[in-house]
Amino acid sequence: MAETARPTHPLTTDEAWAFTAERASATTFFFDFDGVLSPVTEDPDASQPVPEVLGVLERLAESVARVAIVSARPVSFLRSRFETLGNVDLHGLYGLEVWHDGQVVTEPAALDFVPTMADLADSARAELPAEILVEYKRLSVALHYRTAPDHARTVERWAHEQAERLGLRIQHGRMVVELKPPVDQDKGMVITEGVRNAGCAWYFGDDMSDVKAFDALRAREAVDPAFFGMAVAVANPETGAEVSSAADLTLESPQAVATFLTEGLRRF
């Protein structure tokens, strides 16, 4: 069968699926977790993938070269949600951790910061308003103000002071400010590495940190005209148009992601 000519952006969903199905054996699908595979919850510990997601990812992984989740969550958390999926790769903490050969492999430069982060989480609990949820993630600390949006500026100010004091980096997200080690690693770098030998890749994201992943697909297209990258945003009221405007396509919700993939899989 003759190959479909490479579509240019923007393209229809039908064209994108047809193009992908032709290159299934050279295609990778990347997914962010929160807000993409799981609906947002007030308590980060309570979030779960939408029920259809596990089956859809399993079938997708059987149909394409590779499926990976690239999240700001630790690998241990991702494992707790996806442990039945042996054929899905897990990158945690923006790529500082990866699940490889049955164990968590951590970026060595970040390990020095484990005690700093533990102390930082203790300080956050002691110094920030009680409504602020402090999520200690071993190599980073996330300060959540979803249930106390009036404290957003207090949290921002405190986080910036700590970042300056301890030489850490700040990552903004949906009703959250995160403090990370000063190690060059982000979702864009994970995707840049992940698409090095791919002919086609899709990335699904909803947050500011995901725009770097979209950019990595664009960068790969710029140097390799045979590569096809598809950036899919999942709509939300908090990042406004910033993520959607960087994407080729916007879906309404994590549930819509599962439905979209189920329909797309009929092409394979």
Ligand SMILES: O=P(O)(O)OC[C@H]1O[C@H](O[C@H]2O[C@H](CO)[C@@H](O)[C@H](O)[C@H]2O)[C@H](O)[C@@H](O)[C@@H]1O
């Ligand atoms: O890269 P991701 O997998 O999208 O992780 C980004 C952040 O997700 C989590 O926070 C977000 O989801 C929570 C649960 O729905 C929600 O309560 C919070 O307001 C959101 O920001 C996670 O807790 C963070 O550590 C991640 O940085």
